[in-house]
Structures are given as structure tokens and as C-alpha cells.
Amino acid sequence: MIAIIDYDAGNIRSVGNALTRLGAEYELTADPARILEADKVILPGVGNAAEAMAHLRERGLCELIKGLRRPVLGICVGMQLMCRDSEEGPVQCLGLFDAHVRRFCETPDAKVPHMGWNALGNLDSKLFKGMKGGSFVYFVHSYYPGLCPDTIATCRHGEQLFSAALKYENFYGTQFHPEKSGSVGAAILQNFLAL
Amino acid sequence: MVAKRIIPCLDVKNGQVVKGINFEGLREVGDAVDMGVQYARDGADELVYLDISASREGRHTFAGLVERIALGIDIPFTVGGGISTLDDAARLLDAGADKISVNSAAIADPTLISRIAEKYGSQFVVVAIDAKDIGGRWTCTTHGGSRLTELELFAWAREAQERGAGEILFTSMDHDGTRAGYADAVYARMSEELTIPVIASGGAGSIEDIRRVLSEGRADAALAASIFHYGQIPIPALKQALRASNINVRL
Numbered sequence: 374m375i376a377i378i379d380y381d382a383g384n385i386r387s388v389g390n391a392l393t394r395l396g397a398e399y400e401l402t403a404d405p406a407r408i409l410e411a412d413k414v415i416l417p418g419v420g421n422a423a424e425a426m427a428h429l430r431e432r433g434l435c436e437l438i439k440g441l442r443r444p445v446l447g448i449c450v451g452m453q454l455m456c457r458d459s460e461e462g463p464v465q466c467l468g469l470f471d472a473h474v475r476r477f478c479e480t481p482d483a484k485v486p487h488m489g490w491n492a493l494g495n496l497d498s499k500l501f502k503g504m505k506g507g508s509f510v511y512f513v514h515s516y517y518p519g520l521c522p523d524t525i526a527t528c529r530h531g532e533q534l535f536s537a538a539l540k541y542e543n544f545y546g547t548q549f550h551p552e553k554s555g556s557v558g559a560a561i562l563q564n565f566l567a568l
Numbered sequence: 569m570v571a572k573r574i575i576p577c578l579d580v581k582n583g584q585v586v587k588g589i590n591f592e593g594l595r596e597v598g599d600a601v602d603m604g605v606q607y608a609r610d611g612a613d614e615l616v617y618l619d620i621s622a623s624r625e626g627r628h629t630f631a632g633l634v635e636r637i638a639l640g641i642d643i644p645f646t647v648g649g650g651i652s653t654l655d656d657a658a659r660l661l662d663a664g665a666d667k668i669s670v671n672s673a674a675i676a677d678p679t680l681i682s683r684i685a686e687k688y689g690s691q692f693v694v695v696a697i698d699a700k701d702i703g704g705r706w707t708c709t710t711h712g713g714s715r716l717t718e719l720e721l722f723a724w725a726r727e728a729q730e731r732g733a734g735e736i737l738f739t740s741m742d743h744d745g746t747r748a749g750y751a752d753a754v755y756a757r758m759s760e761e762l763t764i765p766v767i768a769s770g771g772a773g774s775i776e777d778i779r780r781v782l783s784e785g786r787a788d789a790a791l792a793a794s795i796f797h798y799g800q801i802p803i804p805a806l807k808q809a810l811r812a813s814n815i816n817v818r819l
Contacts, residue, residue, distance in 0.1 A: 390639045489570040490818045509818035513691050553644050
């Protein structure tokens with residue numbers, strides 16, 4: 374069973390829909406027992422990082438997530454919460470990835486939010502098995518994790534190169550939305566499910 | 569660099585995609601979910617679904633359809649048509665829509681834009697504008713182009729941006745349905761004046777029309793309906809041609 378952590382962090386229905394399309398069973402839950410039993414855990418998230426972090430804390434899920442030993446995938450703000458801290462607040466995050474989350478500087482060729490399809494580079498993980506650099510995925514965000522030793526994919530918005538995906542031990546995160554990224558996104562989710 | 573987007577637009581009535589034929593009637597062209605799935609497979613970057621049913625019952629059917637679309641397709645989609653309150657927007661968000669578009673209701677009450685943007689974020693709000701050239705002044709219209717307003721196109725687009733719109737979807741009523749090309753110069757000026765993305769709509773008849781509006785017209789996305797529905801321009805061929813013209817598109 375796949376557990377999608379339900380912590381009132383925006384519209385997270387589309388992640389479940391994507392798993393259904395792949396034929397995977399999932400449960401939307403904030404129950405610690407169910408999360409611990411799950412084969413895989415997904416931490417979605419849309420909206421404000423500081424608010425999302427507060428919701429996670431209220432439900433007493435921070436230490437539990439850090440202690441998980443099975444594959445965990447954070448998506449968008451879910452991934453940002455797994456970084457060290459975020460300028461959006463600012464807020465201290467879970468510290469699983471060694472990255473700071475910063476706001477994009479708006480320039481004529483880099484609108485904020487960074488929204489739309491953009492290409493991935495420097496792919497370096499089983500998460501991207503079977504994929505080539507230059508594959509397009511869908512982004513919607515104003516804050517980004519910088520480059521760090523945990524970076525497993527990069528993307529460029531204007532002049533800014535940032536981490537499109539991160540990995541540390543069993544923890545994975547994507548700044549983009551694989552659930553909205555067509556066949557490329559489906560392949561990434563499938564690779565995660567196969568870990 | 570964010571890729572330029574190709575967006576098929578689907579007008580929906582009672583779960584079916586329909587297309588008007590010379591004001592006389594509507595022809596059904598296919599199931600809304602099946603068509604969306606096929607477009608996603610063909611490489612469409614995003615879809616726009618417009619609810620053109622006028623009744624309360626029709627609106628109810630549409631919300632159910634949005635749930636099926638969200639389950640069926642794996643690319644972002646916008647829904648519009650008759651959204652006039654924050655509750656309407658909330659219902660469609662809950663059903664799984666990635667963005668909503670507001671048109672006449674935003675002109676009647678511009679605070680609708682800011683209220684939706686504050687609650688759900690600018691990325692969720694597309695402001696659709698229908699306008700026509702009235703003696704050299706681009707004038708906004710409502711109700712499918714049938715009613716003129718006092719608003720000037722560029723002033724209204726700037727106000728929509730200031731109020732929190734995430735994108736502007738501008739349809740030139742002078743070009744819509746002509747298949748003679750988009751209002752390129754108007755989009756170029758709009759892109760110059762705004763910082764948010766501009767979606768071009770109205771007038772697509774050929775691959776060259778789309779290439780022009782994305783390059784000379786500087787639009788961030790090109791929307792079209794009939795040329796895609798009837799297979800006149802297959803999306804894979806369109807994207808190959810755009811890439812060959814050095815336009816950054818997702819392949």
C-alpha cells in the first residue's frame with residue numbers, strides 16, 4: 374500500500390489520481406500507524422511552506438517522517454519541507470536534504486512563479502531510469518532548492534540553475550509535479566513505485 | 569526556459585465536446601474525457617474545458633465531468649464558463665481542476681480575481697478577455713462578444729494582472745472563427761505591457777499562424793479548437809514544425 378500523507382496542504386487529489394492511472398493502490402492518511410505500515414510514502418503539498426510545515430507539526434508527523442526507512446517521495450512543497458529551511462516564512466524544515474529553499478528573482482526572461490513545462494538536466498538516479506536529459510516536466514513554484522550534494526536533477530529558470538529533484542538515502546523529492554507531467558511524469562512515478 | 573505551450577480548447581455541453589457551426593447549431597465532436605486523453609497523448613501541453621451549458625443542471629453535470637477529467641488526464645487543465653463566485657472556483661478546485669478561468673463575472677466584479685487569487689494563488693486564476701477593435705480602440709466584450717463594455721483591453725489586462733491574475737487568455741473576436749491568423753500585433757503589445765503569461769486565442773488556421781503568434785506575437789501559449797478537433801493540424805506535426813523553426817516546445 375502507498376500512503377499519501379493527508380495534512381491539509383492544498384489540492385493533493387491529483388497525486389492519488391496519478392497512482393490510480395498506474396494501477397497502484399493508495400490511502401490518503403495522517404494516521405501514524407498506517408504511514409509506518411506503508412510500502413511507500415508520498416508527501417505532497419501545494420501552497421505556503423510555513424503553513425504546510427505547521428500542519429505537519431500539528432499532526433505530530435515530523436519525527437515520524439524523518440524516521441521512515443522505506444522510500445519516501447516529496448512533491449513540490451512536500452519536497453521543500455524535506456529541505457533544511459525555506460525563505461517562505463522563513464521556516465525551519467525537516468532537514469533531510471542539505472538544501473536551502475529560496476525565492477526566485479523576477480527578471481524579464483524568468484517570470485515568477487516559474488510555471489509550465491521545463492527541461493531536466495544532469496539526471497542521476499534510479500528515479501529517472503529510462504529517461505534522457507532534456508525531458509520536459511511540469512513546474513508551478515516561486516521558491517526553489519539550490520544545488521547541493523543531494524541534487525539528482527537540475528533545471529534552469531532564466532539565469533538560475535536549481536535542484537529539480539533531490540535524494541538522500543531512502544528520501545526522494547521532486548520540485549516538479551510528476552502527476553501532471555504526462556508520460557515522463559508517469560514513468561518517474563512508476564520508477565518510484567519500483568524502488 | 570519554460571516551453572511555449574499548445575492548448576486545445578474544448579467547449580462542453582452535457583459531457584460532450586461541441587462546436588458551433590455558423591451560429592445555427594452545435595455539432596457534437598466527441599466525449600470530453602476521451603478527447604482530453606487523446607490530446608494529452610498527442611503532446612498537448614495543457615487543456616482548456618469551457619462549460620457552455622446555460623442551466624443549473626448543466627453546471628452540476630460539469631463539476632462531475634471535471635472529476636472524471638482529473639482522473640483521466642495527466643497534464644494540467646483549466647476549466648471555465650459561468651464561474652462567478654469564490655464557491656464556484658472552490659468546487660472546481662476540489663473536483664481536480666488545476667486552474668479556473670473567469671471572464672464576464674470578473675468584469676462585473678473585478679474583486680473576484682483578487683479573492684480567488686488570495687485564497688488559492690495566482691497560478692490558479694486565468695482571466696479570459698474577449699475584445700474587438702472598435703474604431704482603433706480594443707474594447708472588451710462580454711457574453712461571447714455580444715455585449716460591448718467600456719473597458720479598454722490593455723487597461724483591463726493590466727488591472728487583472730494587478731489584482732492577481734496568473735495568466736491572460738485574450739481572444740480577438742475579430743479573428744475568432746476566421747482561420748486567417750491570430751491578432752499578432754495585439755499579443756506582442758500585451759506581452760510587452762504585462763509580466764504574466766499571455767495565451768493567444770482566435771484565428772488559428774495553419775501551423776504558420778501558430779508559429780507567428782508564438783514568435784512575432786510573443787505569446788506564451790497558443791490556444792485553438794476546431795483545427796485540432798477535426799484533425800486538420802495534428803499536434804505532433806505542429807510541434808515538430810515549431811521546433812524546426814527554433815521555437816522552444818516540449819517534444
